[in-house]
Amino acid sequence: MKIAPFLILLLPLASCVSTQAPDVNESSAGTGQKVQTVTVPMVRVKNYNQYNMTLEKLTGLGRANYNVLFESLKGSLPADNEIEGLTGFNLIAMTRLADAYCTDFINREASLGLNGDLNPMIVADVRDFLFSRFLDAEPGDRSFDSLRIEVDNVLSNQGGLFPGVVPGLNGSKTLAVAACVTILASPYITLLE
Amino acid sequence: MKSLILLLALVATTSYGQDKTPRQLARKLYVSLTGVTPTAAELDMLMVKVSSLNTQSAALDIIDQRNGIKNNGAFYSVTVKDMVTPWTNKAKTTLAPLNDMSATIIGWIRDERQFNQILYVDSVYKATGVTFKGELTYLTKAQADSNTFCIRDLTSTEKVNAGAYRIVHNNPLNPNDISDKKCRLTKFTKAQLDDYFNINALYLPALDVVVRSNLIISSNEHYESISDQGLDLSDPRVLAHTSQEMKIHQYPAAISGLLSTRAYGVAYLYAGTNRAPVAFAMEHFLCRSMESLNDTTIPDYRNRRDVDRSPGGTSEIYKNRCVGCHAGLDALSGAFAYYDYANGKVIYSPGNVSSKMNHNVTFNEGFVTQSNSWINLWVEGQNASLKWGPVTSGEGVKSLGMMLSQTEAFHSCMATQVYEKVCLRHAKSDQDKFRISQLTEAYKLSNFNMKNLFINAAIMCMGD
Numbered sequence: 001m002k003i004a005p006f007l008i009l010l011l012p013l014a015s016c017v018s019t020q021a022p023d024v025n026e027s028s029a030g031t032g033q034k035v036q037t038v039t040v041p042m043v044r045v046k047n048y049n050q051y052n053m054t055l056e057k058l059t060g061l062g063r064a065n066y067n068v069l070f071e072s073l074k075g076s077l078p079a080d081n082e083i084e085g086l087t088g089f090n091l092i093a094m095t096r097l098a099d100a101y102c103t104d105f106i107n108r109e110a111s112l113g114l115n116g117d118l119n120p121m122i123v124a125d126v127r128d129f130l131f132s133r134f135l136d137a138e139p140g141d142r143s144f145d146s147l148r149i150e151v152d153n154v155l156s157n158q159g160g161l162f163p164g165v166v167p168g169l170n171g172s173k174t175l176a177v178a179a180c181v182t183i184l185a186s187p188y189i190t191l192l193e
Numbered sequence: 194m195k196s197l198i199l200l201l202a203l204v205a206t207t208s209y210g211q212d213k214t215p216r217q218l219a220r221k222l223y224v225s226l227t228g229v230t231p232t233a234a235e236l237d238m239l240m241v242k243v244s245s246l247n248t249q250s251a252a253l254d255i256i257d258q259r260n261g262i263k264n265n266g267a268f269y270s271v272t273v274k275d276m277v278t279p280w281t282n283k284a285k286t287t288l289a290p291l292n293d294m295s296a297t298i299i300g301w302i303r304d305e306r307q308f309n310q311i312l313y314v315d316s317v318y319k320a321t322g323v324t325f326k327g328e329l330t331y332l333t334k335a336q337a338d339s340n341t342f343c344i345r346d347l348t349s350t351e352k353v354n355a356g357a358y359r360i361v362h363n364n365p366l367n368p369n370d371i372s373d374k375k376c377r378l379t380k381f382t383k384a385q386l387d388d389y390f391n392i393n394a395l396y397l398p399a400l401d402v403v404v405r406s407n408l409i410i411s412s413n414e415h416y417e418s419i420s421d422q423g424l425d426l427s428d429p430r431v432l433a434h435t436s437q438e439m440k441i442h443q444y445p446a447a448i449s450g451l452l453s454t455r456a457y458g459v460a461y462l463y464a465g466t467n468r469a470p471v472a473f474a475m476e477h478f479l480c481r482s483m484e485s486l487n488d489t490t491i492p493d494y495r496n497r498r499d500v501d502r503s504p505g506g507t508s509e510i511y512k513n514r515c516v517g518c519h520a521g522l523d524a525l526s527g528a529f530a531y532y533d534y535a536n537g538k539v540i541y542s543p544g545n546v547s548s549k550m551n552h553n554v555t556f557n558e559g560f561v562t563q564s565n566s567w568i569n570l571w572v573e574g575q576n577a578s579l580k581w582g583p584v585t586s587g588e589g590v591k592s593l594g595m596m597l598s599q600t601e602a603f604h605s606c607m608a609t610q611v612y613e614k615v616c617l618r619h620a621k622s623d624q625d626k627f628r629i630s631q632l633t634e635a636y637k638l639s640n641f642n643m644k645n646l647f648i649n650a651a652i653m654c655m656g657d
Contacts, residue, residue: 042657044617047287049275050228053267056423057229064423074288081617136220136233192224192617 044192045086048077051094054189058134059105069100081192095185102180106173123155126176134183147186154179215244218655219251225615225651226255227267228275235262248655252648258427266427269299272647274426276614280477281456283469291420292413293317293441294456300432302643308607309641312450312478312594317440318432320404320419322365322397325390329362331379337361343376358386362398377401399430409455410441411537447532447541449590458532458539466499466549467529468522471593478597479579480606487517488574495524495568498551498559521571523560528567528593565589569596604641608633611646616654628653 046054052070056063063070076093078086109129127148131137137144152158155175157165162178165171183189213221219239223231231239238261242251254260256268274295279285281294300318301311323329337343337359357378364373377398379386385403389396395407395415402422406414424431437448441455451457452470461470475481489512496519504510533540533547550562568586571579582599584592597603608629613620620629632649639645 042618046228047275049271049287053227053265053271054229057264057267058232062423064421067421079286079288132233134230136216136231136236189230192228193221 043083044081045078045083045090046190046192047080048074050081050192051077051190052097055098055101055184058184058189059101061101061104061108065104066097066100069097073097083191091185094190095181098181098184099177102177102184106176106180110173110176123152126155126179127151130176130180130183134180135188144188147183147188151179151182154182213656215240218248219243221655221657222248222252222651223255225617225654226252226272226647227264228271229264229267238262248652249648252651256427256644256648265423266425268647269303269426272614273299273302276610280473282460283473290413291416291426292454292456292459293319293409293416294451294454296416296419296426296432297451297454299426300434302647303427303429303432304434305642305644307641308643309598309603310450312452312474312598313591314450315436315438315445315448316434316450317409317437317454318434319409319415319440320395320397320407320424320431321433321435322395322404322407322430323362323368324393324395324407325386326393328368329360329396331358331360331383331386331390333358337376343374358383360386360396360398362396365398397430400424400428411455413455413459441539442541444541444543446543446589446591447539449594452590452594453532453539453541455539458534462529462532462534462539464534464549466497466526466553467532467547468526470529470532471522471526474597478606479600479602480609481576481579481602483518483522486521486571486576487514488521488571488576489513489517490574491516491520491570493520495527495560495570496520497523498556498561499553500559501555502559521569521576524568524570525593526567527562528565528587528590530562530565532590567593604637605629605633607643608636608646608650611643612650612654615647615650616657 048070052063052066055061055066073093073096076089077097078090078094130151131144131148135144135147154161155178157171157175162171162174165174216236219236219242220231222243223229223235223239239251239254242248242254254262255264258264258266274291275287277295277298278287278289278291280298281292282289296318297316298311300306301308301316306316332343334357343359343361358381360377360379361374362377363371364375367373375398379401381389381401381403389403389405392405393407395404396402397404402424404415404422405418406412409415419426419431426432437453438445442448442453447453452474457470461473472483475483475486493516496516500511500515500519500523502508502511504515527550530546530550531542531544533542533549546562546564566586566588569581571577572581572585580601582596584596584599587593587596609620612625612629612632616625618625620626632646632653635649636642636646
């Protein structure tokens with residue numbers, strides 16, 4: 001699957017995680033001048049190992065099946081938890097790994113009860129199914145609202161990210177995989193929190 | 194009484210995060226210990242325990258996958274492995290594969306063995322099972338049906354699964370009794386079984402899994418195969434304690450816990466001058482780099498002949514810099530005099546000093562290593578602050594490992610690394626340092642139980 005559309009989707013998702021305002025303390029430090037000490041909120045990204053294990057756990061698919069891809073991506077996935085060192089290459093690698101898991105996950109789940117081949121697809125059903133599997137989203141929880149909108153846009157192919165795909169007629173599995181990747185490569189999953 | 198005071202102190206330094214809900218605290222605990230995302234169902238269960246301040250039990254559920262928690266041993270495969278893998282290679286990367294050293298540390302933590310013995314006790318963790326040659330045969334269903342003991346051990350479900358092969362093997366719990374056979378339906382095809390027979394792989398009957406190599410003396414394939422298959426390292430059938438004797442070393446005198454594992458040899462005994470195994474032990478087990486240990490007041494009578502006493506034509510550099518590390522390091526590195534690494538194996542030659550200990554003579558009057566004796570000259574001077582144990586000299590690696598294990602810095606180093614790993618930050622602030630001192634004391638009182646140390650650190654940072 002082409003991953004470029006997902007990357008476009010990922011950019012607005014950077015704002016999904018609620019950001020905590022830095023704690024700012026002021027003191028004069030005996031110099032007569034105000035000195036600010038800023039406590040930076042602790043945000044950490046999952047490293048290659050943590051992310052791979054997370055995908056295994058959430059999808060229920062053995063990570064051994066993805067060894068070849070994982071080994072080829074290992075050097076591009078985040079080596080540690082430092083968010084300052086996170087690069088676009090890391091995000092691409094994470095998205096590619098998520099895509100591999102999601103492709104098999106949707107194929108398996110579609111045959112298990114996600115309306116066969118997903119044609120026709122009911123957007124809300126698929127979205128709720130993915131949310132319940134991957135996120136700790138309780139009914140009425142509004143913290144995932146922006147992600148919910150993004151996922152709905154993907155599932156209904158808003159903006160024609162996947163040319164030729166008409167939801168409900170063809171390519172619904174493609175859209176479901178894309179929605180799955182949108183969630184698994186989102187900060188809700190890639191960050192350590 | 195001391196335990197009670199310490200417990201109160203731990204509680205006092207624990208941040209229960211009063212602005213966080215029990216669900217958020219449970220999530221933080223889970224992520225800190227495993228590095229993976231919990232499911233909503235898992236949080237439902239953990240939240241109950243966290244709400245009732247039964248956090249210790251919740252943490253154990255997460256680590257040991259009890260009461261409905263399932264994470265394929267992520268605490269061991271991710272958190273512990275990531276922390277200790279840099280100890281096993283010179284590049285200090287977490288990207289290196291599982292090996293005998295990291296597997297042994299994981300096993301010790303899982304089995305709650307007394308961690309202050311890991312540098313000298315005879316121990317290595319590997320998979321246990323039956324080998325294809327001599328301990329195992331495989332039969333077609335028809336052949337197996339005529340075999341009474343085989344049929345007896347198959348479940349009814351397995352019996353109806355016609356066409357599959359049966360593996361007949363010695364009972365791993367009673368391997369020497371050839372009349373005590375077990376039978377297992379296998380998922381493997383005839384071609385795969387033939388392949389495994391040719392390489393004499395290791396079969397794990399309970400899991401119906403094959404580890405491609407049973408040998409750990411000259412290759413890391415055994416551990417890489419475990420890792421490649423994503424096997425759960427918390428499962429005692431995947432990693433079990435055994436002796437290093439005959440598996441890595443021929444001589445019992447060569448065995449000294451982590452310091453005599455193959456991975457330690459690959460990383461630190463290959464080429465060089467056998468100083469690396471000591472220098473990296475200081476760094477990983479005492480959290481002291483050579484730069485921080487540099488003390489030019491130490492006498493240099495054990496400095497070897499390959500240390501130039503006048504680099505660049507002047508002795509100033511030697512006196513003001515080189516001697517600061519070499520005086521202490523060279524005096525300790527004699528412990529590894531009989532070790533080398535060649536052809537994929539750690540070589541131990543009792544009584545024979547490795548040639549690399551005495552080559553490259555630049556100063557003829559320097560110390561010539563003639564035995565595996567060592568002396569700790571850092572017990573005096575600035576490095577006395579490491580609070581070394583009572584043993585200050587000895588012969589061989591085992592006594593060196595014992596000395597390192599009895600050093601106060603070893604315990605605080607473990608607490609620091611666990612704290613940084615679980616709390617996801619570098620310990621820099623006064624609060625961090627105070628917490629680490631509390632964790633160190635609790636760790637010592639718990640008989641050096643590393644699993645407890647991880648749990649205490651995770652709980653301490655849960656509300657941050």
